[in-house]
Amino acid sequence: xxxxPLQPVISAIGEVLLGKEHQVRLALACLLARGHLLxxxxxxxxxxxxxxxxxxxxxxxxKRVSFTSxxxxxxxxxxxxxDPAAASFRFQPGPLFSQVLLADEINRASPRxxxxxxxxxxxxxxxxxxxxHPLPRPxxxxxxxxxxxxxxxxALPESQLDRFLMRLSLGYPPRQAERALLQGEGLxxxxxxxxxxxxxxxxxxxxxxxQHCSTALLDYVLDLLERSRRQPSQAHPLSPRAGLALLxxxxxxxxxxxxxxxxxxxxxxxLAAVCEHRMDGGQRGGGEGELSQRLQEGVDGxx
Amino acid sequence: xxxxxxxxxxxxxxxxxxGLLGLSPALSLSxxxxxxxxxxxxxxxxxxxxxxxxxxxxxxxVCAGLLAALRPELAPSLLQGLAILMALAGLLALELGAGPxxxxxxxxxxxxxxxxxxxxxxxxxxxxxxxPFTNFGAGQGMGAMTGLSDSMEPGSIARLAVSRQxxxxxxxxxxxxxxxxxxxxWRVLVHERFDGRSxxxxxxxxxxxxxxxxxPPPPPPAAPGEGIQLWLIEPSGLAAVPWSGSGRPLxxxxxxxxxxxxxxxxxxxxxxxxxxxxxxDQPGWRTAPPGPVDLLLPLGENPRLEALAAGWRRLGSDxxxxxxxxxWFRSQPFRYTLEPGAxxxxxxxxxxxxxxxxxxxxxxxxxFTTLMRAAGxxxxxxxxxxxxxxxxPVGGTGYVDLRxxxxxxxxxxxxxxxxxxxxxPTAWAAGDPxxxxxxxxxxxxxxxxxxxxxxxxxxxxxxAWARWWLGYDGEQQxxxxxxxxxxxxxxxxxxxxxxxxxxxxxxxxxxxxxGRRHRGDPLRLELERTLRAFAxxxxxxxxxxxxxxxxxxxxxxxxSLADPLEAFVANYQQQRFAAAPSRAGRRTxxxxxxxxxxxLRTGNRPAEAVQRDHx
Numbered sequence: 059x060x061x062x063p064l065q066p067v068i069s070a071i072g073e074v075l076l077g078k079e080h081q082v083r084l085a086l087a088c089l090l091a092r093g094h095l096l097x098x099x100x101x102x103x104x105x106x107x108x109x110x111x112x113x114x115x116x117x118x119x120x121k122r123v124s125f126t127s128x129x130x131x132x133x134x135x136x137x138x139x140x141d142p143a144a145a146s147f148r149f150q151p152g153p154l155f156s157q158v159l160l161a162d163e164i165n166r167a168s169p170r171x172x173x174x175x176x177x178x179x180x181x182x183x184x185x186x187x188x189x190x191h192p193l194p195r196p197x198x199x200x201x202x203x204x205x206x207x208x209x210x211x212x213a214l215p216e217s218q219l220d221r222f223l224m225r226l227s228l229g230y231p232p233r234q235a236e237r238a239l240l241q242g243e244g245l246x247x248x249x250x251x252x253x254x255x256x257x258x259x260x261x262x263x264x265x266x267x268x269q270h271c272s273t274a275l276l277d278y279v280l281d282l283l284e285r286s287r288r289q290p291s292q293a294h295p296l297s298p299r300a301g302l303a304l305l306x307x308x309x310x311x312x313x314x315x316x317x318x319x320x321x322x323x324x325x326x327x328x329l330a331a332v333c334e335h336r337m338d339g340g341q342r343g344g345g346e347g348e349l350s351q352r353l354q355e356g357v358d359g360x361x
Numbered sequence: 362x363x364x365x366x367x368x369x370x371x372x373x374x375x376x377x378x379x380g381l382l383g384l385s386p387a388l389s390l391s392x393x394x395x396x397x398x399x400x401x402x403x404x405x406x407x408x409x410x411x412x413x414x415x416x417x418x419x420x421x422x423v424c425a426g427l428l429a430a431l432r433p434e435l436a437p438s439l440l441q442g443l444a445i446l447m448a449l450a451g452l453l454a455l456e457l458g459a460g461p462x463x464x465x466x467x468x469x470x471x472x473x474x475x476x477x478x479x480x481x482x483x484x485x486x487x488x489x490x491x492x493p494f495t496n497f498g499a500g501q502g503m504g505a506m507t508g509l510s511d512s513m514e515p516g517s518i519a520r521l522a523v524s525r526q527x528x529x530x531x532x533x534x535x536x537x538x539x540x541x542x543x544x545x546x547w548r549v550l551v552h553e554r555f556d557g558r559s560x561x562x563x564x565x566x567x568x569x570x571x572x573x574x575x576x577p578p579p580p581p582p583a584a585p586g587e588g589i590q591l592w593l594i595e596p597s598g599l600a601a602v603p604w605s606g607s608g609r610p611l612x613x614x615x616x617x618x619x620x621x622x623x624x625x626x627x628x629x630x631x632x633x634x635x636x637x638x639x640x641x642d643q644p645g646w647r648t649a650p651p652g653p654v655d656l657l658l659p660l661g662e663n664p665r666l667e668a669l670a671a672g673w674r675r676l677g678s679d680x681x682x683x684x685x686x687x688x689w690f691r692s693q694p695f696r697y698t699l700e701p702g703a704x705x706x707x708x709x710x711x712x713x714x715x716x717x718x719x720x721x722x723x724x725x726x727x728x729f730t731t732l733m734r735a736a737g738x739x740x741x742x743x744x745x746x747x748x749x750x751x752x753x754p755v756g757g758t759g760y761v762d763l764r765x766x767x768x769x770x771x772x773x774x775x776x777x778x779x780x781x782x783x784x785x786p787t788a789w790a791a792g793d794p795x796x797x798x799x800x801x802x803x804x805x806x807x808x809x810x811x812x813x814x815x816x817x818x819x820x821x822x823x824x825a826w827a828r829w830w831l832g833y834d835g836e837q838q839x840x841x842x843x844x845x846x847x848x849x850x851x852x853x854x855x856x857x858x859x860x861x862x863x864x865x866x867x868x869x870x871x872x873x874x875x876g877r878r879h880r881g882d883p884l885r886l887e888l889e890r891t892l893r894a895f896a897x898x899x900x901x902x903x904x905x906x907x908x909x910x911x912x913x914x915x916x917x918x919x920x921s922l923a924d925p926l927e928a929f930v931a932n933y934q935q936q937r938f939a940a941a942p943s944r945a946g947r948r949t950x951x952x953x954x955x956x957x958x959x960x961l962r963t964g965n966r967p968a969e970a971v972q973r974d975h976x
Binding site: 272 | 892903904906908909910911938940
C-alpha cells in the first residue's frame with residue numbers, strides 16, 4: 059500500500075487527539091479540499107484541540123472566536139477606524155483575517171452574524187464600507203455547533219449548511235484512548251511543530267485538483283447523485299454543488315491515501331461527512347449517517 | 362441469485378399450465394405431463410436454496426419438452442417456445458448472480474436458444490424418428506363432440522348446420538387448384554346399416570400388423586408431381602377422418618376401409634394432421650362390390666314408400682331404376698328447410714315423402730337411399746362435408762375451410778359396371794343452399810368479419826407449419842438422407858456426429874461472441890468470473906459495497922488469500938481508475954484472477970489438509 063505524504067501530520071495530530079484517526083483524516087481532507095468544517099458535538103470533546111492541531115501542523119495563523127448572542131458582524135470582519143495621525147480611516151482587520159478560524163458555538167450567534175461569516179467563507183473576501191479586503195490563503199473555518207437540544211441556540215439555516223464541505227462529530231474517545239488521556243499521555247497542541255508550512259499546504263491543495271477521476275468513478279458519483287434524487291425518503295436530494303463537494307473531498311481523501319487517482323472507496327469514505335448534513339437539512343443533529351448509508355447501499359459499488 | 366429468479370420461474374409455471382390446458386386427458390402421456398407439472402409447481406413452492414431452484418428449472422424444461430412432444434401444432438409450439446425462454450431465463454437468473462436485470466436475462470436466454478438452434482436443426486433433420494407420441498395409448502370414445510356421429514338420423518345434421526365451429530381444413534400444397542365447388546364432397550362416414558330410423562356405420566376393421574411387428578410398414582412416399590392433400594382436423598371423437606375420396610394415405614396409421622372410410626387408428630380426441638396423395642385414378646373402394654347389408658331394409662315400416670319403389674322394380678336395370686327415382690324426386694315439390702318439424706314415429710319416411718315434403722340433407726339422403734333399396738338397388742348413406750370456403754391467405758398456400766355448418770349427407774348407389782355413384786338428392790330440392798346463386802359453401806354461413814379474416818390467416822400459417830414442420834416425417838427424412846449420402850448410407854452415424862459437433866461448436870462460439878460483445882470489457886469479465894468463484898463459496902458483495910471493502914471481508918474469512926486478493930484488487934483499481942491503464946495490465950488482471958481463484962480452491966480445503974501440506 060502506498061504511504062500517504064501526509065502520514066507524519068496524521069500521526070502527529072493523533073498524538074494530540076487520541077483515538078480519532080478517521081476524524082483527523084477527514085478534517086485534513088477538508089483542509090486539502092479548500093473546504094470548511096462544521097463540527098457538531100457536545101462541549102469538551104476536543105473540537106478546539108483538533109482545530110488548533112490542524113493549524114499548527116501547517117504553521118498557519120490561528121484565531122478563535124466564541125460566538126455569543128451579542129456578537130456583531132463587525133466584531134468578525136473588523137472595521138474602519140479613524141487614524142488621527144494620518145487624518146483618515148484605516149481598516150482594522152477582525153479575527154476573520156486569520157488562516158484558521160475556530161468559530162466556536164456558531165449557533166449561539168444571531169443569524170445576521172452567522173450570515174456574515176458564511177458569506178466570507180463562500181467569497182474568500184470581506185467588504186467593509188464598500189472596500190473589498192481579500193482573506194488570507196489558505197483559509198479554513200472550523201465552526202463548532204453544540205447539539206441542537208441545548209438552550210439558547212439558533213440553528214444554522216438549511217441553505218447555509220452546504221457552505222460547509224463536511225460535518226463531523228468527534229464523539230467520545232475509545233476507552234483505551236481515554237485512559238491515555240487521563241494519564242496525561244496526550245500532547246498539548248502547542249507542542250506540535252509543523253513539518254509543513256503554508257506554502258506546502260497550498261501545493262498540496264493544487265495537487266488535490268490534479269487527482270485523476272476516471273469515467274468509471276464519475277459514473278459512480280453520478281449514480282449516487284441520481285439515486286439521492288430518486289429515493290423515496292424525506293431526505294433532501296443532493297445538489298450539483300454537493301456533487302462537486304463530494305468529488306473534491308474524495309480527491310483529497312485519495313491523496314491522503316497516497317494514490318494519484320480516486321476510487322469508489324474514497325467516495326464512500328467521505329460520503330457521510332460530505333452528504334449527511336446536506337440530506338438531513340440540519341434537523342437530525344449529529345445523526346449516525348443513516349441517510350448516506352442508505353444512499354451508499356442503493357448504488358452498486360463494484361465498478 | 363437474481364431477484365428476478367422467482368418471478369421468472371412462476372411465470373414459466375403459468376405458461377406451462379396454459380400449455381397443459383389443451384392436452385387431451387385420454388392420452389396416457391398427458392397424465393405424465395400433468396403430474397410432472399404439478400410436481401414442479403410444488404417443488405417451486407417450497408424451494409428455498411439455489412440447488413432446489415436449479416432442480417425446478419430443469420424440471421420445467423423437461424415439462425416443456427414433454428408438452429412439445431404431445432402438442433406439436435403451431436400455437437402450442439409458440440407457447441412452449443415462450444415457456445422454454447422463460448425457464449432458461451430463470452435458470453440464468455440463478456447462475457449469473459445479482460447483476461443482470463429482467464431485460465438482460467431474457468436477452469441472454471434468447472441468445473442461448475439461438476445458439477442451440479443449429480444443433481436442434483441437425484437433430485431434427487437427421488436423427489431417426491420416433492412415432493408421433495399422440496398415437497400411443499389413445500383411449501377410446503371421447504364422448505359426444507360437436508360434429509358428425511356414427512349414427513345418422515334424418516334430423517341429426519340440423520343442429521350442425523348452424524354451427525360456425527371449425528371442422529377441418531384441407532390444402533393442396535404441391536400445386537393444383539382446389540376441386541370445383543360442385544365436386545367438393547368430403548366423405549367421412551359411410552352408413553350402411555339401417556334399422557328403419559337411423560343409419561349406422563359398420564364396425565371398423567383394422568388390418569392388424571404382423572406379430573412381432575410393432576408398426577405397419579410405412580407407405581411409399583408420394584411420387585413427384587403426384588400432388589398431395591394436406592388435412593388438419595379439429596377434435597371430432599371419430600375414428601373416421603374426412604378425405605376427398607381419391608388418393609392414397611401417406612402415413613401408416615391411416616387405414617382405408619373397403620367402404621371408402623378413411624380411419625385413423627387413434628380416435629380424434631386431438632387436432633390432427635395427415636396427408637394423402639391426390640390422384641385422379643379410381644380408388645379401390647369405388648368398385649368394391651356391395652354386400653347384402655346394402656340392400657337390407659326393415660319391411661313394412663313405410664308402406665307407401667315401398668309401394669312406390671315396387672313400381673320401379675319392374676324396370677330392367679339399376680340405372681333405369683335410379684333415373685326413375687330421380688325423375689320422381691325432381692317432380693315432387695320438396696323444399697329445403699332446417700326446421701321441418703319432427704317426423705312421426707309411425708312411417709316417418711312416408712310422412713316426409715308424401716305429406717310434409719320439408720327437410721334437409723339427412724331427410725333427402727335417408728329417404729332416397731331407402732327408396733333405392735326398396736327398388737332393389739344397393740345403396741348407402743354417406744355423411745361428411747360439402748363445399749367449404751376457399752381461403753387464400755396472404756402469402757401462403759390456399760386451403761378449403763370447412764365448418765360444422767358444411768356437414769352434409771348424400772347417397773351412394775351401386776351401378777353394375779360403374780361402381781358406387783354419388784347421388785345428392787338434396788340438390789334436387791328447392792332452396793338447397795349450395796344451389797343458390799353466389800353461395801360459397803353451405804349458404805347458412807354468415808359473412809366473415811375481420812375476426813374471421815384473422816382466424817383464416819392464422820390457419821394459413823398453421824397449414825404452412827403443418828406442411829414444413831409436422832409434415833417432415835420419417836419418409837421425408839429418409840429421402841433427404843438418400844439425397845445427401847446416396848449409396849453411403851452407412852455413414853449416417855458419422856455424419857450426424859460430425860454435424861452435431863460442428864453445430865455445437867458454432868453455437869457455443871456464437872454464444873461466447875455474443876456474450877463478449879455484450880459485456881465488452883475483459884477486465885470486468887475477469888472481475889465477474891472471480892466474483893462468481895467467491896459466490897460459489899457463499900460470499901457475495903453486500904449492497905453498495907466496493908471491491909476494496911469486499912476484499913477486506915474476504916481476507917478476514919480466508920486470511921491465506923490476503924496476498925493474492927490484494928494484488929488482484931490493486932491491479933483492478935489501477936486499471937479501472939488510474940489515468941493510464943495499460944493492455945499489459947489487463948493481461949495481468951487475467952493472471953492475478955487465475956492465481957486468486959486457484960488459491961481459493963486450494964486454500965478452501967479442510968484445515969488439516971492444508972496443515973499437512975505446509976507443516
